[in-house]
Amino acid sequence: MTAISFAGVGQKYITVAGETLALRGIEFLVEEGELIGLVGPSGCGKSTILSLIAGLLLPTQGEVRVFAELVHSPSPDVGYMLQQDYLLPWRTIHDNILLGLEIQGKKTKANMEQALRLLHEMGLAHAADQHPHQLSGGMRQRVALVRTLTANPQVILLDEPFSALDYQIKLQLEELIQSTLKEKRLTGVLVTHDLGEAIAMCDRVFVMSKNPGTIKSVYPIPEEIRDLSPFAAREHPEFHALFRQVWRDLQDAD
Template identity: 60%
Template sequence: MTAAITFKNVTKKYLSLSGETTAVDRFHCTIPEGEFVGIVGPSGCGKSTLLSMLAGLFPPTGGEILLFHEPVTGPSPVIGYMLQQDYLLPWRTILDNVWIGLEIRGQKTTEQIEYAKSLLYEMGLEGTEQKYPHQLSGGMRQRASLVRTLAVRPKILLLDEPFSALDYQIKLQLEDLIARTLQKHKITSVLVTHDLGEAIAMCDRVLVMANRPGRLKNIVNVPEEIRALSPLEAREHVEFHKLFRKLWGDLQNVE
């Protein structure tokens, strides 16, 4: 199986007036193409720092990150990044927001526009094309944000706490919708979350980070019987609760 993402002993250090701080320490992991991986750990353990380095926003201090065996040297067109906030432009309609990435890349062709519209329909946003962000609910705006990210056809999707600002019911609905969409389009995905249940319900594997400096403490495989279910159904499976307790125990014992 092709390796989509490879972390090779990645370290990130920051310098400040108070001295040197190691945010990530010798992180080593390979993520195959098409896999959905979750990253959990205590606040400040370097989860978002890993995503930012993976996205090419800044380089590691040591080690190397590869995308499809090529070193990351800056932002890559193969990566899409979805954040907690939707960052839709308030003066543009939903459809205009959705294809802004295509405009920036000079890829706003008739074919790409139709693909973007099909994603809107797939996300249950048909009829919102000419509306503005303030006319949509928070959950609908997050769906529109995902469509904008997927419209440029990324091979890898980074999700940094994308549901944390939403009501629990909307969050569960979005988990189901996004999990189905990513599986359908076979997109390699990395989810950073504080919600252990979310990581288990959506992901194939869960990477557990130890605290300060951030290190990879454990890798937990989600059983096939859970992965075969929707995120909502997965939460009712007996193995889900066993895995939740294991991850909870791992996090209580981080060093």
């Protein structure tokens, strides 16, 4: 089943300086359970695409659909993870992960129990009564993932969620998120400036060009790489050949 579809999507921004065309002619499909990566130069519209999927923006041209439904506003079916965890410092970890349920009016006993199970699965059950300042950056991002998953979304948007972390923690979280999405058969869109991350985690990588943003190329990731963890994928011989190919394409996209 098609989870996300873009059909002839264009996006304009109007400012005091004039009109800017951010995206032009964006066309793609993402199948249910697929994780795609968006890479490209700064300003090519990667985060704008996420905002359109999330319903935070409406396209000035074309259509965006999630599970065949026209996107016209934010939906609980779409979860969003950012570079910053945005945990509320005055709330405990337990209360932070329940925030989405509170906003949606779905703070039932069953949903709260599910949230605690997720916290346990992420190895954070011991931190439930702690506050965000007591946790490391990697732990806070795991809490942010639990908070996102607790709302039971079908689509997860990832906007450079690992960029503020050190390399070891980044690799651990890449593996955790990739395996979680596969296990729960969630659809994901990853925006990253790290090409290696996109190839190691995703099923397909979209290369974007800018001014205005367009989809320049699409690279399916070979199954022998997709079947590996992100750490092991980086050691596969085909990974390096594909990295060099996409890297050359990215240089032309800038």
